Amino acid sequence: MKLYYAPDACSLAPHIVLHELDLPFALIRVDNRTKQAASGADFLAINPKGYVAALQLDNGEVLTEGPAILQYLADLRPEASLAPAHGTFERVRLQEWLNFVSTEVHGGLGWLFNAQFPEEVKALIKEKLYKRFAVLCQTLERREYLMAGGFSIADAYLFTVLRWTPLFAIDLNQWPALVRFQAGIDQRPAVKAALAAETV
Numbered sequence: 001m002k003l004y005y006a007p008d009a010c011s012l013a014p015h016i017v018l019h020e021l022d023l024p025f026a027l028i029r030v031d032n033r034t035k036q037a038a039s040g041a042d043f044l045a046i047n048p049k050g051y052v053a054a055l056q057l058d059n060g061e062v063l064t065e066g067p068a069i070l071q072y073l074a075d076l077r078p079e080a081s082l083a084p085a086h087g088t089f090e091r092v093r094l095q096e097w098l099n100f101v102s103t104e105v106h107g108g109l110g111w112l113f114n115a116q117f118p119e120e121v122k123a124l125i126k127e128k129l130y131k132r133f134a135v136l137c138q139t140l141e142r143r144e145y146l147m148a149g150g151f152s153i154a155d156a157y158l159f160t161v162l163r164w165t166p167l168f169a170i171d172l173n174q175w176p177a178l179v180r181f182q183a184g185i186d187q188r189p190a191v192k193a194a195l196a197a198e199t200v
Contacts, residue, residue: 001025002056004046006032007198010106011053013160014069015198017153019190021077027197066106067098070153082153090149097146097154104132106161112168126170133175140177144184151188159185 003018003025005011009032018025029038030052037043047054047064055063055072063069071094074083084090108129112122136158139146146154162182165172172178185191 001058002028004028004030004037004043004052004054004056005198006030006052008163009052010066010157010160012163012194012198013066013153013157014053014055014073015194016156016160016188016190017070017073017082019193020082020151020156020188021073021080023073023076066157067095067102070098070157071095074153081149082151084147084149090147094147094152094154097152098157100132100135101154101157101161105129105136105158108132109161109164109168112164122168126168129170130174133178136181137175137177140181144181151185155181155185156191159191 001018001023003011003015005015005027006029015027028041030036030043031038032051035043035050037046043054044050046056046062049064053064053066053069055069057063063072071083074080075086078085083094108125111117111125117125136146145151146158159182162172162178172182
């Protein structure tokens, strides 16, 4: 497998999961501006959407969209318990969290990268985000992870996008449960390995 990534992007989540599962993969950096991969390939030919993450399988198929990639990877090693089994209610709960992180947290923070938005618009986006952070805290004040069964792919995803908050002067100390969550995930060996590989 090949994981196409960019530093500090949402591709960090599948990168973490690949390390958690100890799966063999090649890591290929993408320049988000030129859309060129470090391998020399035109990234748009690999993923016409033009953004990471993209996971190229050994049979040539390419998967895009973080929640889909994360679930695919987790199902390769079900014994690692990073995702409940298909067909169970807990799997639906996981998908619920993946959708919430994707649309409400990732999506909200993503808008803040838009330099064309005036500060008044960004303030409104932040106000909505803060309500979503409060929802996360309702769970993370009661337990260590989003899912009752322990660390899951949803946690890797949430950790990844919350790392962007300092870029927008969002102080997570307003939400101690999120600070504890980030600090705990940051200590996982897979997280350290993925971050180290992306800073080379």
